[in-house]
Amino acid sequence: MSTKTPTEADILRPIQNTSKKYFILFGICALALGSFLVAWAYQLQQGLVVTGLSDWGSGGGATWGLYIGAFIWWVGIAHGGIILSAAVRLLGMDRYMPVARLAELLTIAGLSAAGFYILVHMGRPDRMVTSVLGHYHITVNNSPLVWDVTVITAYFVLTATYLSLTIRYDVSRLRDQLPDRFDPIYDGLTLGYSEKEDEIIERMVWWLALAIIIMAPLLLHGGVIPWLFAVLPGMPAWFGGVQGPQFLTIALTSAISGVILVAAGFRRAYDWEHIMTDDVFRGLLLWLGFFCLLFLWLQLQQNVVGLFKAPLDVGAAQEATLHQPIYLLSMGLVFSTLAYIFAQAIRPALFTRLRAMIAGVAVLFATLMEKILFVVEGFMHPTFELYRATPGEYFPSAIEWLSLLGTIGMVTLIFLSVSKVVPVVELHAIEHLRGDHGHEHEHEHEPVNESTKKPEVEA
Template identity: 30%
Template sequence: MSTPSARTRLTEPLQDTSRVYYALVGVALVLVLGMLYSFVTVLTQGHAVTGLNNWGTDAGVPWGLDIGAFTWWALMGVGAIALSAIIRVFRMDDYEPYARIGELVTPLAFLASFLHILFDLGQPFRVFNTLLYLPLESPIAWDVLLLGGLGVLSIAYLLVSIRRDLHELYHDGVLPSALSPVYDALLIGYEPAAANDGRDVQWWLAAAVLVFIPVVGGGLVPFVWGPFGVNINWFGAIQGPTFLAGSMTVGAATLLFVAGVLRFAYDLDDVFTDVTLRRFGVFTGAFAFTYLLGVFYEVQTGTFAADMADPTVSSLVFQGPLAPLLWLAIAAVVLPTIYLVVQQALGRFSLAGTVVFAGVMLVGVLHQETWLTVGGLLYPDLMYPVGEYTPSIYEWLNLMGTTALVALGLLVFAKTLPVVATNGVEPDR
């Protein structure tokens, strides 16, 4: 049976607040304010300040870093909840702490993903207009619909998952009393005697997630729009499995990164152990290798497309102006993969190395998704000038702001929700 000191350590994130915590909250708030400044600037002055422009005679690129970030956050949300569901369905007890992280990250990632769509549209009223007159011919419209459905499912999944821990901690007086009305609302209908039934509901929700994800990650959108060939990363239905592999890569790297940070911050060596972190790193590397294969298949498919614009762009990816972007992204994914796999093969472990390389992999996939989005749009199908694009300060503020918003959400969760499962651990007496 666990000792009382174990319970104390597991509840430490809820009770002990250091200066570092307040400093991180302060930095996150500053970056969120920067994001709001960027949004208001674009709202009042238009997209001209971002450097985005019309495709064609204006030699502009209509999509940039915001769409790349939208895809990246969507990958993270899908991957995080998928890994959590896999752990729950197959009852992988050693990895349950990682499942809880995935459940907390998923809604935040989907929120950040939606915000980048809002930033790209420029005005909130355009969002409502898009919902009223939904452009069913747009692949992104379907992406948003399907990801929105998965987001709702993820919130229900999170609530079912945390209710048992929430009930125990709330009645032990560990949680902040100021939020008592919120906790009372979340615990409506919960009976401790029905805890096993709650786990059964959780299992079925996790199973539903695993059924739903292939539709989001590899189903309707690539099946319908894959034959269009309007962009190098839209040609062929291989984009579906590639998105799914990318989501597992980003999701696993995120869980690895957050788990490493939590272990360092709260000395949770026996929760996020060397063995589980090493093994999780190997799975992350395997997902990353599969993702890179999918990216190569996407680009290679474009080399023999019926539309000559695709072969032209695809050749530039390997040996033209776009080649450095491709190889930089590959290096940012391959090097962490090698490190994580070799670490397991040698039976060694470095917490700092694992966290750093997981972060590098996340940046690498973001870079990959952004340049793939922009790369094809630089070269119009018709005889228009080649476009130019450099991310503006406003787009960088958007990305830093959504990243800070997700980090701020996790910091708030650390003080208000059971980030680490505590059920079955004896409270201090």
């Protein structure tokens, strides 16, 4: 275990140093996003028929598929990320302070990907203006789409405010070590800043964290999105009393898995073994195991109720899901991850960072497949099948798979870009790891001399 003392220079390293690997990864992600944009342009020209999502009714199939499944997946990752960060601040979980901002950035990136999926699935993006914003006062009362847009926008604004308040503190103290080329951004972030506001901002962030924790079961992945599915009575596969808590556990398992992967990537790239220690990853794995257990338990509740003397339509839908190899694979991956986490908790020698990353990938893949299957099965087994000559079929088209790669690329690009502008690890986290809490280094509180030449840094 590293005994190095974290310094400001450590968290500034991503801003001041850029390697060939950075440009290679940036190029790969840009290519993935660009490929999907080209495919989307083709979809805009030809219509949603090129995806097969328009095929329903007598021909079977599903009007929602990977697009909506991935939308739910990204929303879950985003929602769980901000809950994780809020819990760190609200409950004083200082152990996880080094990854708190990564969780916040994951929320911003995940919500961006989810919002993008809304535009893609609408077929015509101009409908966002003509059908949603232009008639919001009418559609907000009865449109699931408008509710999605509303809660995503609300969480995005809340998270962006939450994030900018903490970044304001860091930029004001590290300003003389930051590159000149981003001065307009830093000027905007620190507009009107005074050290007298630090205590007020700390209280504001605490209250924002409390609001996020309170709103979690009621909005987005804990409430609005599962409710929007459950209130469609003709689709028994989407109805269930445990659906809200189930969605919330999926969100938290996905978010923790995402934070593990992002933190591991930054640790490897910038030698942050003394910041994002093995102890942090062990703790994240334990939380991942806890929410995996809840996830499996709620799945068991749904299966027991849906298969034992349930109404015919509910029983048929649940039985069809249970016999799907994709569903069994998803549950098997989550159970295997839980078994590994339990084993390494008993025998710590089983822990490695690589195994933690594998566990994160397994859970992310499992939750994605489960969400896509959840959406599709809801269409395959409706209560009324009067218009179905044969059972429907669905398999994601190449454009849909490209959308998944494109949004993963987009989220990665957001991290790569933000890491070149502001620290992705809070200064408070470094101060806590050093044990000085920001009071032992006078230069951190001295006013910045604007006439002093800033050191040149490598682009």
